[in-house]
Amino acid sequence: MKTISVTVNGSVFEEDVPERLLLVDFLRDRLALTGTHVGCTHEGVCGACTVHLDGEAVKSCMMLAVQADGHAVTTVEGLARDDRLSALQEAFARHHGLQCGYCTPGILMNMTDFLTGNPDPSEDEIRHGLIGNLCRCTGYVHIVRAVKDAARVLRENTGGAR
Amino acid sequence: MSSVEKQAGDWLGARLTRKEDLRLVTGQGRYLADLVLPGMLHALFVRSEYAHARIKSIDASEALALPGVVAVYTGADIKDSVKPMPQSVVLPNLPARYPTFWPLATDKVKFHGEPVALIVARDKYVAEDAAELVYVDYEELPVILDPERALAADSPLVHEEDGSNEIFAMTLTGGETPEGQAENAAEVEKIFQAADVVVSERFRVHRTGITPMEPRGVLCDWNDADGLTAWITTQRPHIDRLALIDILDIPGEQVRVIAPRDQGGGFGVKAPFYRENIMIAYAARALKRPVRWVESRYESLMNVGQERDQINDLEIAASKDGKLLAVRNHGLADNGVGTTGVYWGFVMPFLGAVELPNAYTWERGDVRLRVATTNKASLTPSRAFGHFPTRFALERAIDMVAHRIGMEPAELRRRNLVPSLPYTSVTNEYYDSGDFLRVWDNLLERADLPAFRAEQAAARKQGRHLGIGFACGVELSGVASELLVPMENQPGYGAATVRLDPRGKVMVFGGDAPGGQGHETTTAQVVASLFGIDPKDVVVTTGDTGTTPFGAGSIGARAGSYFVSAVANACQELQDKITRILAHDLQIEASRQHFEFKDGEVVYLGDSSKRKTFRDIVERIIMHPINMPEGEVGGLEWTAFFEAAKPMICFNADCCIVEVDVDSGNFEIRRWVTSEDVGTLINPNIVDGQMHGAIVQGLSNAMFEEFVYDEQGQQLSADFEHYKLATAADVPDIEITYAPTPCPHTPLGTRGIGEGRPSSVPGALTNAVCDALAPFGVELTELPLRPDRVWRALQAARGERR
Ligand code: FES
Numbered sequence: 025m026k027t028i029s030v031t032v033n034g035s036v037f038e039e040d041v042p043e044r045l046l047l048v049d050f051l052r053d054r055l056a057l058t059g060t061h062v063g064c065t066h067e068g069v070c071g072a073c074t075v076h077l078d079g080e081a082v083k084s085c086m087m088l089a090v091q092a093d094g095h096a097v098t099t100v101e102g103l104a105r106d107d108r109l110s111a112l113q114e115a116f117a118r119h120h121g122l123q124c125g126y127c128t129p130g131i132l133m134n135m136t137d138f139l140t141g142n143p144d145p146s147e148d149e150i151r152h153g154l155i156g157n158l159c160r161c162t163g164y165v166h167i168v169r170a171v172k173d174a175a176r177v178l179r180e181n182t183g184g185a186r
Numbered sequence: 187m188s189s190v191e192k193q194a195g196d197w198l199g200a201r202l203t204r205k206e207d208l209r210l211v212t213g214q215g216r217y218l219a220d221l222v223l224p225g226m227l228h229a230l231f232v233r234s235e236y237a238h239a240r241i242k243s244i245d246a247s248e249a250l251a252l253p254g255v256v257a258v259y260t261g262a263d264i265k266d267s268v269k270p271m272p273q274s275v276v277l278p279n280l281p282a283r284y285p286t287f288w289p290l291a292t293d294k295v296k297f298h299g300e301p302v303a304l305i306v307a308r309d310k311y312v313a314e315d316a317a318e319l320v321y322v323d324y325e326e327l328p329v330i331l332d333p334e335r336a337l338a339a340d341s342p343l344v345h346e347e348d349g350s351n352e353i354f355a356m357t358l359t360g361g362e363t364p365e366g367q368a369e370n371a372a373e374v375e376k377i378f379q380a381a382d383v384v385v386s387e388r389f390r391v392h393r394t395g396i397t398p399m400e401p402r403g404v405l406c407d408w409n410d411a412d413g414l415t416a417w418i419t420t421q422r423p424h425i426d427r428l429a430l431i432d433i434l435d436i437p438g439e440q441v442r443v444i445a446p447r448d449q450g451g452g453f454g455v456k457a458p459f460y461r462e463n464i465m466i467a468y469a470a471r472a473l474k475r476p477v478r479w480v481e482s483r484y485e486s487l488m489n490v491g492q493e494r495d496q497i498n499d500l501e502i503a504a505s506k507d508g509k510l511l512a513v514r515n516h517g518l519a520d521n522g523v524g525t526t527g528v529y530w531g532f533v534m535p536f537l538g539a540v541e542l543p544n545a546y547t548w549e550r551g552d553v554r555l556r557v558a559t560t561n562k563a564s565l566t567p568s569r570a571f572g573h574f575p576t577r578f579a580l581e582r583a584i585d586m587v588a589h590r591i592g593m594e595p596a597e598l599r600r601r602n603l604v605p606s607l608p609y610t611s612v613t614n615e616y617y618d619s620g621d622f623l624r625v626w627d628n629l630l631e632r633a634d635l636p637a638f639r640a641e642q643a644a645a646r647k648q649g650r651h652l653g654i655g656f657a658c659g660v661e662l663s664g665v666a667s668e669l670l671v672p673m674e675n676q677p678g679y680g681a682a683t684v685r686l687d688p689r690g691k692v693m694v695f696g697g698d699a700p701g702g703q704g705h706e707t708t709t710a711q712v713v714a715s716l717f718g719i720d721p722k723d724v725v726v727t728t729g730d731t732g733t734t735p736f737g738a739g740s741i742g743a744r745a746g747s748y749f750v751s752a753v754a755n756a757c758q759e760l761q762d763k764i765t766r767i768l769a770h771d772l773q774i775e776a777s778r779q780h781f782e783f784k785d786g787e788v789v790y791l792g793d794s795s796k797r798k799t800f801r802d803i804v805e806r807i808i809m810h811p812i813n814m815p816e817g818e819v820g821g822l823e824w825t826a827f828f829e830a831a832k833p834m835i836c837f838n839a840d841c842c843i844v845e846v847d848v849d850s851g852n853f854e855i856r857r858w859v860t861s862e863d864v865g866t867l868i869n870p871n872i873v874d875g876q877m878h879g880a881i882v883q884g885l886s887n888a889m890f891e892e893f894v895y896d897e898q899g900q901q902l903s904a905d906f907e908h909y910k911l912a913t914a915a916d917v918p919d920i921e922i923t924y925a926p927t928p929c930p931h932t933p934l935g936t937r938g939i940g941e942g943r944p945s946s947v948p949g950a951l952t953n954a955v956c957d958a959l960a961p962f963g964v965e966l967t968e969l970p971l972r973p974d975r976v977w978r979a980l981q982a983a984r985g986e987r988r
Pocket residue numbers: 061062063064065066067068069070071072073074083084085086
């Protein structure tokens with residue numbers, strides 16, 4: 025057991041955890057943040073468990089909770105601010121970028137990070153940016169459109185700069 | 187035109203944002219693995235390490251002694267208190283050698299991954315530790331992996347009591363009797379003898395399927411008063427409920443099954459009744475504690491989603507002017523072990539054989555199937571149920587005929603498409619309605635074949651190899667009782683309860699259990715159109731056997747065909763009642779056709795000053811049922827059923843354009859165009875999404891995914907590193923066009939769509955690659971289609987030419 029202190033979606037949690045507890049289980053089972061999903065057997069391929077660690081997309085099934093000690097984690101539950109959906113969340117709904125929604129939280133977290141680094145991506149860049157996220161339902165077509173449109177909205181909101 | 191159709195307002199056909207999305211994009215979905223009950227225990231299956239072995243003994247004492255472990259069950263522990271499968275509710279009315287089995291292996295293990303023991307622990311990490319401490323002593327047996335060899339008389343047996351590895355065999359043409367079938371076969375042979383052209387090939391499709399992103403799971407809760415409540419990742423909770431009642435001998439009133447509101451995809455994988463369900467229910471009852479099992483991806487890939495896996499020896503007889511005359515197909519499917527309820531593996535290849543003739547006007551056919559049991563996981567349903575391999579074979583063979591007679595493959599198809607419906611195929615499949623030629627011409631117009639041929643010729647001069655490929659597909663739009671009763675021993679009708687609320691809101695209850703298809707939204711659009719209200723005032727509940735009418739499940743594209751039709755029928759009954767009472771209140775002689783439900787009001791068409799808000803009239807009928815018309819009582823709730831007299835279909839056609847690098851065998855899909863008849867569209871966004879998903883699933887199956895077994899029957903593809911799904915970077919954008927014909931047999935003209943949709947994909951793709959390689963005469967007959975296969979075929983073709 026180890027006591028860790030992790031800031032999750034802005035709140036600080038101090039918890040005793042076994043060393044072997046995965047970060048994804050810490051989030052889901054301890055903090056009841058079940059928006060972070062598990063789609064593969066901790067092999068880091070499907071991306072359903074993607075969260076932000078200090079703002080960067082990471083796969084929470086590939087990390088131990090103790091490794092998050094002292095860090096800030098954002099999950100899909102933390103994307104909307106003051107009950108306002110983020111531009112990406114809105115674009116996913118508008119473009120029907122999700123069907124079963126199982127892959128969606130991971131994709132939102134990954135693409136949020138992606139758009140920070142690449143505010144005006146081409147379709148090809150978006151498709152390559154999505155390699156770490158598997159979606160079984162959508163064929164990716166609407167996901168790509170949603171990301172592209174969210175990028176446009178974000179650029180317009182920041183005055184089209186960059 | 188029925189009045190339902192007339193009154194259907196603007197919401198039909200609207201690209202409405204889905205009601206499901208707000209919770210799903212904010213992480214507030216509630217999937218099976220998110221459900222927790224107080225005192226819940228965690229279950230984990232210990233699974234067989236061998237493909238075929240006798241269990242000599244199991245020692246679980248160390249596991250049981252581990253702190254935190256509550257129970258360990260083995261086959262021996264449960265054999266006397268759980269009925270074996272098969273039980274009638276999950277037994278098709280098709281003659282077959284149905285294996286007998288218990289939820290845990292008893293004497294033998296029959297595939298790598300079969301459940302051998304169940305561990306129940308307070309913590310899932312402890313359960314994993316305990317699994318390492320269960321010692322099973324096995325005696326290895328010879329493994330049966332090749333379906334052809336499995337059928338040899340001297341083959342060892344998977345299920346010894348059956349006396350044969352042939353689980354199922356059928357001749358689908360020539361009627362019921364052997365004499366009739368032989369006579370038909372002789373007639374077909376005559377056509378082949380006389381034909382100008384015969385194409386005869388062996389087509390193979392590997393083992394692959396549609397793996398949903400959410401694996402399976404079960405949460406069971408038991409108390410002695412109420413019995414069992416089971417949350418199951420399932421497409422058919424009502425069937426699962428009946429199966430649990432029968433197998434565990436629990437009185438029916440004591441079993442409630444709930445499919446979670448949010449499910450991470452199904453695609454057929456969540457349609458069978460699985461042995462794991464039985465064990466979790468068993469453990470919850472034995473321990474009187476909630477028990478949850480969440481399947482790992484590793485288990486999932488070893489146990490479910492394995493389909494296709496057929497060899498089809500297909501022959502086509504044709505005339506040199508491009509008339510397809512007769513088709514002969516001898517199919518062989520590798521069933522795997524067959525121990526899954528409802529489908530038993532072979533039901534998929536059975537339907538695949540039924541659907542083989544596709545949209546063409548054959549004079550005759552001779553279609554036969556044999557299915558062999560092997561030491562692999564059972565085939566389980568995957569979208570394009572059974573006919574992914576048969577359609578690949580047929581669509582590929584049609585191109586080969588075209589190449590032989592020197593005709594444009596698109597033209598050969600067009601000449602042989604069924605020109606008018608209804609039509610009954612040579613395997614006796616009924617095609618109810620539609621316009622295949624219109625769909626086809628629409629595709630050709632969008633694809634612009636002449637422009638492509640010019641571009642292709644120009645590219646060839648520069649040493650570049652472009653190709654175009656076509657394929658089409660008749661798909662089931664829902665599954666009628668006429669087909670579902672023989673095939674699965676279950677009814678096909680749709681059922682829905684529509685309940686109006688005194689505040690003018692509508693609640694709809696359906697017994698099917700979707701997994702991402704957007705039923706909450708499409709159903710709300712249908713109800714909103716009929717009542718003239720806003721879809722946000724409609725709430726849809728699915729999948730709870732405690733609150734919904736019996737439904738056969740979210741299978742076979744039943745939502746757009748059967749379920750929404752039942753909803754429409756229920757709404758129509760309620761409209762009748764509302765307008766009867768409103769006419770009485772307004773003191774006019776009028777019935778439903780004299781009223782319009784629009785913009786939240788019910789308006790008398792004869793005098794629009796006579797109107798009432800929807801909410802007021804609904805509230806009046808539910809809350810103030812006095813001064814009623816003679817014989818009328820209050821309340822507004824109706825359960826309606828829908829069954830079409832005959833099976834219904836939808837139709838689609840695909841065009842694929844590729845560029846192949848003839849030095850490496852690499853190919854790139856440059857364009858994918860489709861044309862669809864989906865009937866009346868309810869929400870085009872959702873239909874688009876169904877098509878995108880299905881086509882990419884078809885591509886992923888055809889190009890990447892493959893379940894691999896080694897010669898010992900060990901599964902080598904139990905993770906996503908080895909079982910590769912297509913990523914966004916692997917697949918193209920998709921152009922969809924619609925050429926819809928409203929279905930005349932549903933109240934709104936809708937068709938069920940999406941289920942069979944992947945099946946025309948591998949044919950179109952492979953035809954495109956072969957078209958690109960036409961200068962080399964390459965004809966590919968096997969999937970998966972990967973650069974190494976293309977390269978080898980090119981090498982062989984070049985060798986022959988030298
Ligand atoms: S669950 Fe973490 S990548 Fe799949």
